[in-house]
Amino acid sequence: MEKAMTLVPLSESDKELLSKIETEAGTNINLCYQCGKCSAGCPAAFAMDYKPREVIRLLQLNMLDEALDAESIWICASCETCSARCPKGVDIASLMDALRREALKQGRITDKKVAHFNKAFLTSVKLFGKTYEAGILLYHNAATFQPFKDAGLGLPMMKRGKVGILPERIKGRDEIKKIFQRVEDLGGE
């Protein structure tokens, strides 16, 4: 009975948070009857600590902290197979998205590599208006202390004209910066 635990009702603030997550995801977790179809079809489930079905179960059992700390939400590749197959129409992929965003907001990131990748990607968009693949890879490698990751691919990519030495920049960079700024003002993230 080592794993036994006492389930407690959600505090008011957590109730609010759970409801916010559901609203953002546009889905209702209580529709899920735990059939497991989402997890059987998930191409990344083999690497997850909690399968998609279990993540929903955590939420149903008010175990919000466990759900936000699950590595699974960072392993999810957003392929939406789960949402397409759910017989009850639960949008699991969207729920994963909402959980990731909430975890990011709270600074509780179980998988820093994925979060670093996203940050590198969006930094490039914010600066140039476009992504700069070489820059993203270098930034990602530096942030995750893997200086030589994918180093063998750099030269062959350059030879094929598949990566520029310098980033391309759009004219409307200011507009893009403003978009990021306004989103931050509105969403607080």
Place this chain on the structure above:
Amino acid sequence: MSKIKLAYYPGCSLGSSGIEYHLSTKKTAELLGVELEELEDWNCCGATSAHNTNKLLSLALPARNLAIAEKTGLDILAPCAACYNRFRNTEHAVREDVKVKEQIEQVIDMDYEASNKTISVLEWLAGEVGLDKIKDKVTNSLQGMKAASYYGCLLVRPSEQTGFDDVEDPQSMDNIIETLGATSVDWSYKSECCGAALATSRPEIGNKMIYSILKNAKESGAECIVTACPLCMMNLDMRQAGAEKAFQEKFDMPIYYITELVAIAAGETPNSLGVNKHFVEANSYLDKIKQDQEKAAVVEVEEKEEMSPEELEKKMNAMIKGLEKNPERMALRIIEDEARAAVLAEIIVQDEKKTSKIAELMITDREKAIKVAEAFVTGELRKREKAANQ
């Protein structure tokens, strides 16, 4: 009815790692008589990183592009599956929720009504242009190619936003491939996820996803995989060697963009489309199917030449008559050496059996006829020599 002009949103990948997709999409449009007008000063759609980070940002980044396109009044062609997916998602959100629409307009500081729509390459080719029109352009059939059509995740999901094909067993790419003359194999991983950015951020997970797709394609009899997404291409092509190494299994599986195959079947050279830029060598498979087609054509001609026994007899009788009528001249046609040809002429006059043998071979196998005639002459000369010595 196919539109003759579309706004074109290449997205970031098509300017770098997916350059072949850019080249082949533009060439395919040209071949099909569709004008693509690149969207003015477009920005990145934000892809998965944006919707992983902030929902409003994930809608606003595509919305700026969509609003620019809306001013042109054109529908948008977005070849990259990720961009397409984000654009469709944004259109959907704006149409469904007026509050979201207003918030987006405020963030991008532009009006946006979602009056136009974004289409994918598959929707464009199989739906708008149509298979008949593509068929008309095929001058270089891909007959003999065994291809697995790989749709990946973002082109067909979620179905209420994409909706142009079946979510579990899509067919549009299979139909295009068959129209080009190739065989599309039936396989179970056509809409599985390649892992997208996991190959970069978590390679141990990404490699397994890539490996499973390659493995299932091979086991289903595919000799190549066809994609309509630059991220799938990057993972299956550029990272194929990594997956092979991780799982100790060699595939050497060429990967093509669907637009490359359309343009090649319409007569374009593979390298003008960037096929030589692939990481897994992809030209020799195209050469191989061409060689196989040529070989099959030769066999077909030979089979046609195989005649009925009556026909053979008729031709043989005519040949025997010809040989007997003018043995000297006929003999010279078989054997160049005049002295030996004269001996052959004598054999033709004297030996009916040998003459009919030569006649038969002259019809069915000329080279063999020459060899046999030479042997007859050699035999005859030896016989004469023996007689002279006695």
